[in-house]
Amino acid sequence: xxxxxxxxxxxxxxxxxxxxxxxxxxxxxxxxxxxxxxxxxxxxxxxxxxxxxxxxxxxxxxxxxxxxxxxxxxxxxxxxxxxxxxxxxxxxxxxxxxxxxxxxxxxxxxxxxxxxxxxxxxxxxxxxxxxxxxxxxxxxxxxxxxxxxxxxxxxx
Amino acid sequence: xxxxxxxxxxxxxxxxxxxxxxxxxxxxxxxxxxxxxxxxxxxxxxxxxxxxxxxxxxxxxxxxxxxxxxxxxxxxxxxxxxxxxxxxxxxxxxxxxxxxxxxxxxxxxxxxxxxxxxxxxxxxxxxxxxxxxxxxxxxxxxxxxxxxxxxxxxxxxxxxxxxxxxxxxxxxxxxxxxxxxxxxxxxxxxxxxxxxxxxxxxxxxxxxxxxxxxxxxxxxxxxxxxxxxxxxxxxxxxxxxxxxxxxxxxxxxxxxxxxxxxxxxxxxxxxxxxxxxxxxxxxxxxxxxxxxxxxxxxxxxxxxxxxxxxxxxxxxxxxxxx
Numbered sequence: 055x056x057x058x059x060x061x062x063x064x065x066x067x068x069x070x071x072x073x074x075x076x077x078x079x080x081x082x083x084x085x086x087x088x089x090x091x092x093x094x095x096x097x098x099x100x101x102x103x104x105x106x107x108x109x110x111x112x113x114x115x116x117x118x119x120x121x122x123x124x125x126x127x128x129x130x131x132x133x134x135x136x137x138x139x140x141x142x143x144x145x146x147x148x149x150x151x152x153x154x155x156x157x158x159x160x161x162x163x164x165x166x167x168x169x170x171x172x173x174x175x176x177x178x179x180x181x182x183x184x185x186x187x188x189x190x191x192x193x194x195x196x197x198x199x200x201x202x203x204x205x206x207x208x209x210x
Numbered sequence: 211x212x213x214x215x216x217x218x219x220x221x222x223x224x225x226x227x228x229x230x231x232x233x234x235x236x237x238x239x240x241x242x243x244x245x246x247x248x249x250x251x252x253x254x255x256x257x258x259x260x261x262x263x264x265x266x267x268x269x270x271x272x273x274x275x276x277x278x279x280x281x282x283x284x285x286x287x288x289x290x291x292x293x294x295x296x297x298x299x300x301x302x303x304x305x306x307x308x309x310x311x312x313x314x315x316x317x318x319x320x321x322x323x324x325x326x327x328x329x330x331x332x333x334x335x336x337x338x339x340x341x342x343x344x345x346x347x348x349x350x351x352x353x354x355x356x357x358x359x360x361x362x363x364x365x366x367x368x369x370x371x372x373x374x375x376x377x378x379x380x381x382x383x384x385x386x387x388x389x390x391x392x393x394x395x396x397x398x399x400x401x402x403x404x405x406x407x408x409x410x411x412x413x414x415x416x417x418x419x420x421x422x423x424x425x426x427x428x429x430x431x432x433x434x435x436x437x438x439x440x441x442x443x444x445x446x447x448x449x450x451x452x453x454x455x456x457x458x459x460x461x462x463x464x465x466x467x468x469x470x471x472x473x474x475x476x477x478x479x480x481x482x483x484x485x486x487x488x489x490x491x492x493x494x495x496x497x498x499x500x501x502x503x504x505x506x507x508x509x510x511x512x513x514x515x516x517x518x519x520x521x522x523x524x525x526x527x528x529x530x531x532x
Contacts, residue, residue: 122248123255138256138273141226142281145248146288161247172258173251176244 106188156184308513342414356400363393388447402433472501
């Protein structure tokens with residue numbers, strides 16, 4: 055194989071190939087802090103706790119599986135909020151819970167969706183880990199609220 | 211293919227779908243698909259649910275839009291986390307050069323715009339009074355523009371040098387030196403403008419007489435000579451850039467005639483001024499300057515839009531490794 059030419063218009067004055075040159079900005083390098091933020095394994099964000107509790111409430115009513123919009127509606131009713139949770143917030147939290155094995159998900163049978171002439175749902179189930187973590191977090195929250203309202207501890 | 215009953219659909223729903231396609235662009239297809247499916251199902255359920263309650267479509271649209279907008283920060287954070295450490299933005303250097311050429315179209319007129327005062331011995335006192343009439347905001351604004359232009363030219367010099375030095379070491383060095391020197395001269399001229407402006411205020415307030423006129427006129431003459439030198443350096447630098455760009459087929463070859471036309475007009479202006487003392491010198495000069503700005507805009511625009519070189523030219527932009 056002949057040696058690569060080192061002169062000509064395709065090479066710079068030092069004989070280096072003039073491959074396409076880029077200004078490369080490595081955003082990920084600066085965003086590593088986001089993925090390096092560690093949380094305690096059993097800690098839950100308020101939105102995560104709300105999702106798990108809503109999922110458990112629906113399970114008690116006989117709906118073991120739930121989908122995004124249904125849980126958003128359940129959370130709104132449970133918390134007496136005025137608005138439904140935002141798409142981005144909801145689906146990011148659902149994905150996080152699934153990654154932490156507190157939820158499991160699968161796509162709905164296409165025949166069912168087809169029969170009801172609607173898009174397929176992603177169906178979520180609260181796992182045993184999700185249930186115990188949510189119940190523990192709720193107990194902690196209730197204890198904290200009891201302590202806060204206990205006579206003699208109020209600051210007013 | 212599943213037949214899906216069309217929900218009445220809202221414009222907000224279409225916006226949410228578009229936004230999802232946008233923030234998931236470039237991700238692996240299963241990841242994109244999952245997000246799109248979840249949103250599609252959510253939108254359908256939301257719209258069907260609310261339309262079933264006889265809610266006005268406009269209100270449903272507002273609800274959907276609100277959910278989309280409130281979720282944007284979470285969507286962006288999710289995207290950044292999906293990208294992780296490998297998220298990298300690559301901007302080809304040619305596009306940067308194009309952007310800088312277009313930026314010069316703005317920077318050059320500001321840099322040379324400081325010129326044009328009547329610095330003759332008789333006319334200067336009136337000129338001082340006119341300057342004193344300018345509000346302090348206008349004066350500060352002028353200085354700010356000039357500082358911006360000077361710093362911009364120095365930045366452009368560094369950018370051109372870094373981008374062009376692998377292709378044309380000497381030309382890149384000359385052009386960058388010219389631009390950087392013009393930037394420094396513009397900053398100096400700006401400082402002198404500030405001095406003249408202060409002296410003009412003193413003169414108008416009666417705080418001084420002939421001394422102020424002499425001193426301020428000296429600053430004004432210095433300012434004009436700096437601005438003129440900056441203009442000359444800028445013209446020469448742009449011609450060097452035009453030569454380098456044409457030689458390396460960075461821009462469409464017909465553009466060289468624009469640069470040549472500009473050079474001819476500047477030559478005509480010089481001849482008319484110094485050999486024939488003709489009044490047409492100014493017309494030639496302005497036409498040459500205009501053509502030079504046209505070249506900057508056309509060359510910068512073609513690079514920004516990703517011009518790949520003439521069909522029969524050497525592949526100067528997208529050279530394959532040996």
